[in-house]
Amino acid sequence: xxxxxxxxxxxxxxxxxxxxxxxxxxxxxxxxxxxxxxxxxxxxxxxxxxxxxxxxxxxxxxxxxxxxxxxxxxxxxxxxxxxxxxxxxxxxxxxxxxxxxxxxxxxxxxxxxxxxxxxxxxxxxxxxxxxxxxxxxxxxxxxxxxxxxxxxxxxxxxxxxxxxxxxxxxxxxxxxxxxxxxxxxxxxxxxxxxxxxxxxxxxxxxxxxxxxxxxxxxxxxxxxxxxxxxxxxxxxxxxxxxxxxxxxxxxxxxxxxxxxxxxxxxxxxxxxxxxxxxxxxxxxxxxxxxxxxxxxxxxxxxxxxxxxxxxxxxxxxxxxxxxxxxxxxxxxxxxxxxxxxxxxxxxxxxxxxxxxxxxxxxxxxxxxxxxxxxxxxxxxxxxxxxxxxxxxxxxxxxxxxxxxxxxxxx
Amino acid sequence: xxxxxxxxxxxxxxxxxxxxxxxxxxxxxxxxxxxxxxxxxxxxxxxxxxxxxxxxxxxxxxxxxxxxxxxxxxxxxxxxxxxxxxxxxxxxxxxxxxxxxxxxxxxxxxxxxxxxxxxxxxxxxxxxxxxxxxxxxxxxxxxxxxxxxxxxxxxxxxxxxxxxxxxxxxxxxxxxxxxxxxxxxxxxxxxxxxxxxxxxxxxxxxxxxxxxxxxxxxxxxxxxxxxxxxxxxxxxxxxxxxxxxxxxxxxxxxxxxxxxxxxxxxxxxxxxxxxxxxxxxxxxxxxxxxxxxxxxxxxxxxxxxxxxxxxxxxxxxxxxxxxxxxxxxxxxxxxxxxxxxxxxxxxxxxxxxxxxxxxxxxxxxxxxxxxxxxxxxxxxxxxxxxxxxxxxxxxxxxxxxxxxxxxxxx
Numbered sequence: 032x033x034x035x036x037x038x039x040x041x042x043x044x045x046x047x048x049x050x051x052x053x054x055x056x057x058x059x060x061x062x063x064x065x066x067x068x069x070x071x072x073x074x075x076x077x078x079x080x081x082x083x084x085x086x087x088x089x090x091x092x093x094x095x096x097x098x099x100x101x102x103x104x105x106x107x108x109x110x111x112x113x114x115x116x117x118x119x120x121x122x123x124x125x126x127x128x129x130x131x132x133x134x135x136x137x138x139x140x141x142x143x144x145x146x147x148x149x150x151x152x153x154x155x156x157x158x159x160x161x162x163x164x165x166x167x168x169x170x171x172x173x174x175x176x177x178x179x180x181x182x183x184x185x186x187x188x189x190x191x192x193x194x195x196x197x198x199x200x201x202x203x204x205x206x207x208x209x210x211x212x213x214x215x216x217x218x219x220x221x222x223x224x225x226x227x228x229x230x231x232x233x234x235x236x237x238x239x240x241x242x243x244x245x246x247x248x249x250x251x252x253x254x255x256x257x258x259x260x261x262x263x264x265x266x267x268x269x270x271x272x273x274x275x276x277x278x279x280x281x282x283x284x285x286x287x288x289x290x291x292x293x294x295x296x297x298x299x300x301x302x303x304x305x306x307x308x309x310x311x312x313x314x315x316x317x318x319x320x321x322x323x324x325x326x327x328x329x330x331x332x333x334x335x336x337x338x339x340x341x342x343x344x345x346x347x348x349x350x351x352x353x354x355x356x357x358x359x360x361x362x363x364x365x366x367x368x369x370x371x372x373x374x375x376x377x378x379x380x381x382x383x384x385x386x387x388x389x390x391x392x393x394x395x396x397x398x399x400x401x402x403x404x405x406x407x408x409x410x411x412x413x414x415x416x417x418x419x420x421x422x423x424x425x426x427x428x429x430x431x432x433x434x435x436x437x438x439x440x441x
Numbered sequence: 442x443x444x445x446x447x448x449x450x451x452x453x454x455x456x457x458x459x460x461x462x463x464x465x466x467x468x469x470x471x472x473x474x475x476x477x478x479x480x481x482x483x484x485x486x487x488x489x490x491x492x493x494x495x496x497x498x499x500x501x502x503x504x505x506x507x508x509x510x511x512x513x514x515x516x517x518x519x520x521x522x523x524x525x526x527x528x529x530x531x532x533x534x535x536x537x538x539x540x541x542x543x544x545x546x547x548x549x550x551x552x553x554x555x556x557x558x559x560x561x562x563x564x565x566x567x568x569x570x571x572x573x574x575x576x577x578x579x580x581x582x583x584x585x586x587x588x589x590x591x592x593x594x595x596x597x598x599x600x601x602x603x604x605x606x607x608x609x610x611x612x613x614x615x616x617x618x619x620x621x622x623x624x625x626x627x628x629x630x631x632x633x634x635x636x637x638x639x640x641x642x643x644x645x646x647x648x649x650x651x652x653x654x655x656x657x658x659x660x661x662x663x664x665x666x667x668x669x670x671x672x673x674x675x676x677x678x679x680x681x682x683x684x685x686x687x688x689x690x691x692x693x694x695x696x697x698x699x700x701x702x703x704x705x706x707x708x709x710x711x712x713x714x715x716x717x718x719x720x721x722x723x724x725x726x727x728x729x730x731x732x733x734x735x736x737x738x739x740x741x742x743x744x745x746x747x748x749x750x751x752x753x754x755x756x757x758x759x760x761x762x763x764x765x766x767x768x769x770x771x772x773x774x775x776x777x778x779x780x781x782x783x784x785x786x787x788x789x790x791x792x793x794x795x796x797x798x799x800x801x802x803x804x805x806x807x808x809x810x811x812x813x814x815x816x817x818x819x820x821x822x823x824x825x826x827x828x829x830x831x832x833x834x835x836x837x838x839x840x841x842x843x844x845x846x847x848x849x850x851x
Contacts, residue, residue, distance in 0.1 A: 062654075063654045064653065064654040064657040064658060065657075065658070066654075066658070067658035067659075067661075067662065068662075079643075082648070083643070083645065083648060084645035084646060116634055116675070117633060117634050117635035117675065118633065118634030118635035118636070118646060118647060118674075118675070119634075119646055120644050120645060120646035120647055121646070122645070136633070136635050136648075137635075137646075138645050138646035186817060191819075192819075194818075194819030194820075195655055195658065195659065195754050195819075196751070196754070196799070196814075196816075196817055196818060196819055196820065197817055197819070198651070198654055198655055198658065199651040199655055199750040199751065199754070200817050202649045202650070202651035202654050202655075202750075203648070203649065203651060205643065205649070207649070223527060223528065223546070224526055224527050224528030224529075225527035225528035225546045225547075226528070233489075233493070233615070234530050235493065235494035235530060235532070235548050236494060236528060236529055236530035236531070236547075236548035237528060237530060238492070238493060238546075238613070239612045239613065239615070239617070240612070241608070241609040241610075241612035241613060243474070244472075244473045244474040244476075244608055244612050245605055245608055245609055245612075247474040247475075248474060248475070248476070248477035248605065248608065249477075249605065251477075252477065252478075264528070265526070265527065265528075340609040340612075341606070341609065344605050344606070344609070369804040370804070370806050370807045371804075371807060372807055389606070394779040394780070394781075394809055396780050396838075397780045397781060397782055397808055397809050397838055398807055398808060398809070399804055399807050399808070399809060404606075406606075407596060407606055407607055407610050408604075408606060409601075409602075409604030409605075409606055409607070410604075410606065428806075428807055436846055
């Protein structure tokens with residue numbers, strides 16, 4: 032036991048080992064509509080300029096070039112020769128003295144000086160009269176081709192998840208499909224002869240596996256693809272069999288729950304080494320996390336998680352989510368670390384190991400404040416509790432780790 | 442134009458009208474594994490106690506009752522009569538002087554005094570010797586049935602999205618399926634004769650519809666179900682036809698983009714009233730948002746959005762996301778409002794209307810700080826800019842609206 036702690040490493044080292052081990056996966060092309068929160072396979076640059084053509088910013092009249100007015104000059108008049116609705120793709124050209132009626136978004140004709148908004152125009156039959164002062168202004172009400180984004184300009188850097196703002200720009204510069212890093216495929220199995228499987232009847236001695244439900248949800252929320260899930264008895268042959276099958280199935284990550292730590296039925300590490308797995312680390316200097324293992328079987332990463340579901344939830348956020356992000360080439364993989372003021376005293380059961388405790392972060396008049404979350408309450412962060420402390424004080428500034436996606440920041 | 446502003450209402454009033462109009466939808470039963478972030482159809486209480494049976498907290502020996510020791514007494518010994526692994530469902534009973542070997546999670550036999558952890562036991566053949574001091578302690582290493590949660594205890598209150606913590610508890614207290622409010626079905630159409638449809642070739646005068654891609658992503662992230670999407674020419678008959686079809690198809694929300702505001706092709710409101718739609722409000726006292734409409738057609742809610750995609754993104758967060766939450770019975774539907782310090786001066790183009798500006802919120806040594814987001818950069822909040830100000834100052838405390846799900850809090 033003491034020996035295990037001696038071999039243990041701290042959380043930051045573990046996260047670094049994970050992120051370094053997990054290089055970006057291969058590329059796939061997906062529809063633009065599906066790209067939100069996905070990671071680009073390479074930096075995405077403008078395929079075409081934005082706007083793609085000169086377009087009108089107003090409903091009004093596009094008037095011919097060479098008719099600049101001035102403060103002293105009388106109104107000019109133009110002969111209305113055509114009408115351009117938005118979506119009209121004809122390449123019209125204006126001769127001197129001509130104008131076309133044009134709608135917002137309409138394609139500007141060649142030899143156009145500017146668009147005169149309709150409220151500045153006086154139309155009589157097929158002639159439009161324009162105040163001289165409305166001509167030769169700085170604002171031509173023309174949204175010029177490429178004035179927002181030049182062809183080749185950077186839209187999405189590598190390593191950042193595509194945001195709605197970037198998706199809008201990608202649509203504007205010609206993307207219909209987007210090259211992204213494929214989603215990591217994750218398989219998991221829950222060990223425990225006490226776990227009820229499928230439709231087995233509930234009775235004393237057996238329980239439902241909260242972990243299998245939990246992991247399905249967390250894997251989807253984390254942006255990975257659930258490949259396969261199993262429950263397995265506390266039997267070394269069965270566990271080795273599943274580990275072998277899953278690693279050969281081509282998934283990127285395998286997760287197990289339970290079967291870790293000292294004891295008669297602690298079988299994960301034995302089965303793992305039997306199928307040729309290589310341990311990268313086998314214990315964290317952290318509570319929870321003393322019994323957790325990270326390694327590789329061939330090209331598949333393996334996370335051995337402890338049995339208690341709250342520990343699985345925490346370690347998923349701190350260890351597996353970073354792996355899922357790293358496998359997609361994310362620049363920032365580990366939970367964001369921020370400072371917050373404690374809203375209440377926090378007592379810890381004992382010293383000896385650093386501890387992460389579920390917290391509820393909220394904001395009060397410009398300050399970040401945090402308190403331990405209650406049992407069964409949704410945490411939105413973890414509070415870092417140093418090994419040397421048993422009492423963290425009200426108002427004290429503590430470090431918290433944010434969840435990546437938190438629907439309910441306080 | 443001025444007239445339209447006079448009829449406009451402020452954002453908070455609009456949000457209140459939306460939330461009041463959108464009552465919770467009907468119930469459906471889903472698998473426990475799919476319940477994360479869904480809203481319960483009613484308060485969820487424990488179907489069974491947790492733990493469901495008396496279980497061992499250690500690997501060790503369950504010893505018979507009536508053998509309490511004391512500091513002065515010699516060690517006791519018990520005859521080992523059986524072994525209980527986790528998952529063993531036999532109802533064993535101990536007679537005086539008997540013990541069974543038991544594993545963590547194993548079902549405690551009847552007439553058991555306590556579990557003695559194996560490190561405190563000495564086993565010789567079929568006899569286990571226990572130090573007298575290990576008996577009669579406060580800690581029996583028995584996790585008693587119902588000691589965590591009693592049958593009937595509240596697990597998830599109504600109006601809150603189910604969290605991983607609550608899902609874990611639901612698994613423990615006997616839920617295999619969960620009654621949740623069904624997801625709102627959303628259909629949308631983008632108007633604009635300038636929009637390219639499907640595989641149409643790109644050329645000057647036509648552009649891609651960023652809105653159709655954007656809305657697909659936002660609807661999914663918001664927790665709703667995309668039902669149908671269309672593009673439509675700027676034609677009143679076509680728009681009225683789509684509005685009628687979509688409202689009869691049984692979707693809960695219809696969204697349109699474009700075709701709003703004054704001008705020759707402003708056709709949404711006309712088509713909307715032609716199909717019997719009732720306007721709840723037709724303009725916001727907000728930039729962007731002057732041209733937006735909320736109403737009902739029969740039992741379907743309708744949001745008329747302006748054309749520019751950044752405005753659609755913003756109004757989706759402020760108006761449509763609240764509707765999607767309210768339709769699921771959420772207690773808190775509108776974006777969370779917090780205070781943050783401006784990290785840089787913020788200049789606005791003009792006075793006259795309150796404005797929401799995309800912002801990037803981050804945390805600095807316990808403080809919330811915010812700056813306007815750059816073009817194409819992912820915003821994670823909106824900065825509220827009052828109508829009376831053109832310059833918000835560095836270090837000033839401003840109000841910001843958080844996004845519900847923000848993967849990248851700074």
